[in-house]
Amino acid sequence: MHPAIDPVIFAELEQLADGDAEFFQDLFGTFDEQAELLFASARAAANAGRSREFLSAVHALNGSSRNVGAMEFARICTAIEQGKAPVSSLAGMLELMEEPLHVARLALRELLRPMAVEG
Amino acid sequence: MAGEISDFVFACAWCGTDNDSLTAEWCSCVSSNPSLDCKACGRCFCKADRAWRERFLTSPAAAVHRRRSMKLSRSFAPAADAPAVDDLPRPIILVVDDDKVVHVIAKRVLAEFNGTLLHAADGEAGLRLAQQLRPDLVITDAFLPKLDGRELSQRLKTAPETQHCKVAVMTALYKGLRYRAEAIRQFHVDAYVEKPLTADVLRKLAADLLTHNEAPAAAGAAS
Numbered sequence: 001m002h003p004a005i006d007p008v009i010f011a012e013l014e015q016l017a018d019g020d021a022e023f024f025q026d027l028f029g030t031f032d033e034q035a036e037l038l039f040a041s042a043r044a045a046a047n048a049g050r051s052r053e054f055l056s057a058v059h060a061l062n063g064s065s066r067n068v069g070a071m072e073f074a075r076i077c078t079a080i081e082q083g084k085a086p087v088s089s090l091a092g093m094l095e096l097m098e099e100p101l102h103v104a105r106l107a108l109r110e111l112l113r114p115m116a117v118e119g
Numbered sequence: 120m121a122g123e124i125s126d127f128v129f130a131c132a133w134c135g136t137d138n139d140s141l142t143a144e145w146c147s148c149v150s151s152n153p154s155l156d157c158k159a160c161g162r163c164f165c166k167a168d169r170a171w172r173e174r175f176l177t178s179p180a181a182a183v184h185r186r187r188s189m190k191l192s193r194s195f196a197p198a199a200d201a202p203a204v205d206d207l208p209r210p211i212i213l214v215v216d217d218d219k220v221v222h223v224i225a226k227r228v229l230a231e232f233n234g235t236l237l238h239a240a241d242g243e244a245g246l247r248l249a250q251q252l253r254p255d256l257v258i259t260d261a262f263l264p265k266l267d268g269r270e271l272s273q274r275l276k277t278a279p280e281t282q283h284c285k286v287a288v289m290t291a292l293y294k295g296l297r298y299r300a301e302a303i304r305q306f307h308v309d310a311y312v313e314k315p316l317t318a319d320v321l322r323k324l325a326a327d328l329l330t331h332n333e334a335p336a337a338a339g340a341a342s
C-alpha cells in the first residue's frame with residue numbers, strides 16, 4: 001500500500017466495493033476531479049488574498065481526502081484549518097498542500113490500475 | 120436502491136434515444152404540466168393524448184414525477200404541482216453534502232435499503248427536495264453552502280409536512296458535547312455523527328433512524 005493512503009480506510013472501501021472495480025473507479029475518479037477543482041479554487045482564492053474562501057476549499061479538500069483514505073494530505077489540511085501550519089501566507093499554505101495532493105492522487109490512480117486490468 | 124433521482128435515464132418513444140433527466144430541457148409548451156424535449160429529435164408529448172404521452176417514457180407515471188422533482192430541485196424553481204410521492208419506492212433517503220465522494224459512498228451503502236435515494240449538494244436544494252418528496256430520512260453535512268445542515272434540520276422539523284423526517288447531521292467541524300446538545304435541543308436533529316463516516320456507521324445510522332421512523336421513538340433519541 002502506498003504510504004499516502006491509509007490502509008485501514010482502503011480496506012473498508014474494499015469491503016464496501018465487494019470486488020466491484022467500477023465502484024472504485026467512480027469513487028477515485030470523483031475524488032480526483034473534485035480535488036482538482038477544489039485546489040484550483042484554493043489557488044484562485046490564495047492569489048486574490050481571500051482567506052475565507054481559501055479555508056473553505058481546504059476544508060472541502062480535507063473531508064473529501066479523508067473519505068478516500070488520503071490521510072497524509074488530510075492532516076496538512078487540518079493543520080491549515082486549525083492555524084497550525086508552519087507557514088502563515090496563503091501562498092505558502094498552498095505550496096504545502098500541492099505536492100502531497102499530487103502524491104495522493106497518483107497513489108489512488110496506481111491503486112486503480114490493477115483493478116482495471118482485472119475488471 | 121430501487122430508484123435514484125440523480126441519474127435517471129428515459130428513452131424517447133419517437134426515436135429511441137436515451138435522455139438523461141438531469142440534462143434534458145423542459146419543453147417550451149405553455150402548460151402547468153410540461154414534459155421534456157428529447158435531445159435527439161426535439162419532440163415533446165404535451166399535446167399528444169395520454170397513450171402517446173406514456174409512450175414517451177419507458178416507465179411512465181413514477182418516472183415523470185421523479186424527473187420533474189429532480190429538475191425542479193436543480194433549477195430551484197417553485198413546484199408547479201405536487202409530485203406523486205406515493206409513486207416513489209420507500210424508504211426515501213435524501214443525502215445532502217457538497218462533497219461528491221460522500222454521495223458515491225452513500226449510493227453504495229444505502230442501496231441495500233431498496234428505496235429511493237435523493238442527492239442534493241447544498242442546504243437550499245436539500246430543503247426544496249425534502250419539501251417536495253418528504254423523505255423518510257435526511258442525512259446532511261453540517262457545513263453546507265447556502266443553508267447550514269443544522270438549519271436545514273430545524274426547518275424540516277418545524278414544518279408540519281416534513282416534521283416526520285428523521286434527520287442525521289454529519290460534522291467534521293462542530294465536534295464535542297456542546298455542539299451535539301445544541302444540535303439536538305435547538306435544531307431538533309435525531310442523530311449527530313462525526314465525520315469521516317465509515318460505511319458501517321452510515322449503514323447502522325440509516326437502519327436505526329428508519330426503524331424509528333416506522334414506529335416513532337420517544338423524544339431525545341438522538342444518538
